[in-house]
Amino acid sequence: MKLKILKDRLNESIQHVSKAITNKTAHPILQGIKIEANVEGITLSASDSDISIQSFIAAEENDRTVIELERPGSVVLPARFFSEIIRKLPHDQAEIEVKELFNTVIRSGTVEIQIVGLDPDEFPSLPQIDSNKMVTIPSELLKTLIRQTVFAVSTSETTPILTGVLWQLSDGILKFTGCDRHRLACSQARFETNTDVHPESIVIAGRTLNELAKLLPDQNTLIDICFSDNQVLLKINSILFYTSVLEGTYPDTSRLIPQTFQTELVIDTKMLADSIDRAYLLSKEDKSNIVRLDMKEDRTIEISSASSEIGKVTEQLQTNELNGERLKISFNSKYMLDALKVVDSEQIFLGFNGPTHPIVIKPLHSADHLQLILPYRTIN
């Protein structure tokens, strides 16, 4: 392999595939980036046990010559050093030449770098995915679904399936659900489809979705998602993102969600979030995170928290609507803050069925996004 390539374009692709590299892996080949060059361009690949990312750079892009190929070939180079040194090369162009035993020379100006490369045949091959089961959705929808659910997944490995987000695909609707034992977040998006899609139900690790979200472009673009039994492939412009699917059965959470409420409350989202944030400041000093919501006979509520060492925060908020039974309820302020942060609506609906039943949180005029928080059982 021998070629010249524009440094910035190479750097961009390295940053994309590097998201698949974790430090936890012991195998040196998985700490590397595989580079394959042919007349069309070069393909970079990186992989850990859960995620694989591939990024293609075409030899010509928008009438600009990106790569001058002299000899095709392939090699695996150590990801961290390769990434850092390419970024710091003195010139716009880098020459990469693979010599005997995969020893690789990178030249740029008067700089010459020799890197011990590895055999690309030892690099794991990427999964084969049948692209018959494919849907296409806008990247912004996918970004919203991830943002509104991924924070709620469990961080405990005692129930591995709950560390992932459930994706449920049915005709024209993609629904995400994340939950741990204390809260639940689900969000769904409707999208246009020309083909009949078989219903799918898979679970993808929260960590993977956080990496995926970083790869989604700022500008809205269409993403192809291909499903297979144990893998999902996302095509994001010139990037292929492969992820394995978590094994196990996701619990049926639909029965947890109440359809009627004894108490219904509508309030300005930011006003409530700011208030919970102040109460959280104090509640976290006691590491309890307990905040209390106390409904008054008029349309006001009182938010309060206390720490035996520091003191007490109390404030009154005006609601827009407060109907039904008044109650005092305690909950985790951090969970409520997380929930309020991802609501894209100026006003928010909260539904209650007594102080020991889950609190339901929804944007005022949408049924596509719903969250649920279990209250604390405290002495009132």
Next chain:
Amino acid sequence: MKLKILKDRLNESIQHVSKAITNKTAHPILQGIKIEANVEGITLSASDSDISIQSFIAAEENDRTVIELERPGSVVLPARFFSEIIRKLPHDQAEIEVKELFNTVIRSGTVEIQIVGLDPDEFPSLPQIDSNKMVTIPSELLKTLIRQTVFAVSTSETTPILTGVLWQLSDGILKFTGCDRHRLACSQARFETNTDVHPESIVIAGRTLNELAKLLPDQNTLIDICFSDNQVLLKINSILFYTSVLEGTYPDTSRLIPQTFQTELVIDTKMLADSIDRAYLLSKEDKSNIVRLDMKEDRTIEISSASSEIGKVTEQLQTNELNGERLKISFNSKYMLDALKVVDSEQIFLGFNGPTHPIVIKPLHSADHLQLILPYRTIN
């Protein structure tokens, strides 16, 4: 104590004094900020064993009413919570009222916060400093002196005096020196003075100077520095910064600095820094940080480093001058990078006296800034 105060101005002063609060201290009173209010304004104080910071807020500033005093008094409030809650208050103004047993109530809009306050009489009193021994220097000079020396102090507590920077004051010159066992950095500034100043020589902890640098304003202003036997006081606008002086005798470093050189080299500072940076990338993979500089018979030098696992970086640089004996010398690339980063000069002078003697680094046309790095003894 009872008063109303503009939130943003209070917040600013809290940020200033908070720099004196460390988490290491066990005494609760030192985790607090002391607030004293009288007709002139309020004074905030914070202190750990080494640093004390006081910030004054005048009741009227630039024809604007900042504080409305109802009742003078004082209290100590827990720094972290007080700082966070003031920043997050819903309105521009906060009311602070100290009640019996130093219980303090903060009100802003419909928010009411009760904080368990502490007795201000238990707060340590600030040092008394004789302001006869005072010099005045521009804040930018002080900032430069700190930046060019503080990084070189020792981080090891085995020789405590070397964890500080030596300040030497003589008529019209303030000189800073920082060194550990491998490198030395000194920088001096000349300033105008109307009075005779007694020579002073004190050592101030590097950690303290890093905090001080953060308090120096972006805009150049005059700073008063008052010296006493075991304390230094700096007056920075409305802030008083007290620091204790490290005990012990600072080594005489002047004899380490060679006056003549067997080899003299002049080179573009950024070009050398970029090159050392690339070599550093590789050298740090081996945790050795060793980089080699090899002088050629013409006016070029070769910078190289190698890692047994990853590979080798080599590059040729054109010098502007290279006179005297050619040599091969190895040194710590991280130390050289640190040194080059603080040089405010496009071209740099490096002086050598053989491969085992210190390397001297100076800006090309200034004698006010000098650094020294010990080379590694390696097999050539």
